[in-house]
């Protein structure tokens with residue numbers, strides 16, 4: 001079997017590092033053709049030395065120079081910036097591009113890879129949320145496969161294998177509930193950054209962890225699921241499941257329900273995407289309860305599910321609203337959320353201001369257009385309006401901290 005060549009955009013981030021971890025355990029199946037990262041030059045250089053990609057991209061010219069200085073001549077072609085991301089995605093001879101950057105930085109590179117018919121494993125939530133419908137259309141045209149990496153979407157994708165799409169009645173995404181599931185909305189208003197970063201089950205980056213405290217993470221995932229699987233918002237449900245063992249269910253028109261369960265470890269959905277349609281063979285679970293996240297040798301485990309309340313977690317309501325509005329509304333929600341979360345982490349706004357900011361921006365700019373240009377413009381405008389909101393909060397008299 002020839003090795004599948006993988007390019008990783010965002011190789012020093014949480015998903016990027018776990019992707020390389022899976023690859024390192026399967027040198028007979030996978031090779032790294034390209035790596036792209038932002039500013040963490042030290043780690044990127046170590047990854048180049050370990051995995052020998054053809055092309056490697058750093059975030060800026062200065063970072064690329066620093067990287068080149070750390071490498072032996074001939075280690076890899078060093079590039080940078082937007083063009084660098086493009087080169088890693090499209091010019092490293094990759095069979096599969098793992099899109100694991102944060103935010104909008106890799107939009108062009110991922111679109112170019114899909115247009116060129118290269119399969120993409122999608123871990124970049126913002127990209128699917130903002131432009132998932134366009135990406136899906138481009139993939140249908142070019143024949144590129146879009147493989148979900150997000151655990152819930154991998155779950156749905158796995159449950160859908162071999163199923164006729166018209167027999168899917170509804171899908172369910174599970175949510176851990178984040179650190180504030182037990183709190184009232186009033187108690188959440190002034191939650192601190194440290195509180196919000198204390199996630200019960202998943203280890204993730206700062207942005208994702210705050211998003212899971214507001215449940216915007218799940219809101220964005222509802223949009224993501226709608227885009228990836230072509231299912232409208234009213235047929236996508238969210239259930240809070242505190243232990244993150246069951247990741248998603250598909251409810252079929254005949255009443256049968258399929259669920260996917262696995263321990264909360266991102267290397268499992270990553271491995272599924274890398275090996276698809278095959279499966280890796282590195283986790284021989286002789287103990288079924290351990291396979292469900294229990295202690296090895298334990299005698300029982302239990303799974304619980306609760307409905308999520310969109311009034312207590314307004315970010316969830318805003319995500320459904322964006323799906324209903326369509327066009328660029330999902331891009332607007334995602335961009336405004338990014339700015340609001342940054343401002344919260346910087347201590348500029350309160351936790352409760354995050355949904356307030358998104359709602360204000362969404363009311364200000366929602367449009368029904370659907371093109372990559374419209375998405376780009378909506379993204380820019382939403383960021384400006386969100387920054388205006390933050391400035392007003394900073395200047396305002398009602399700030400309590």
Ligand code: MG
Nearest residue numbers: 150151152221
């Ligand atoms: Mg997820």
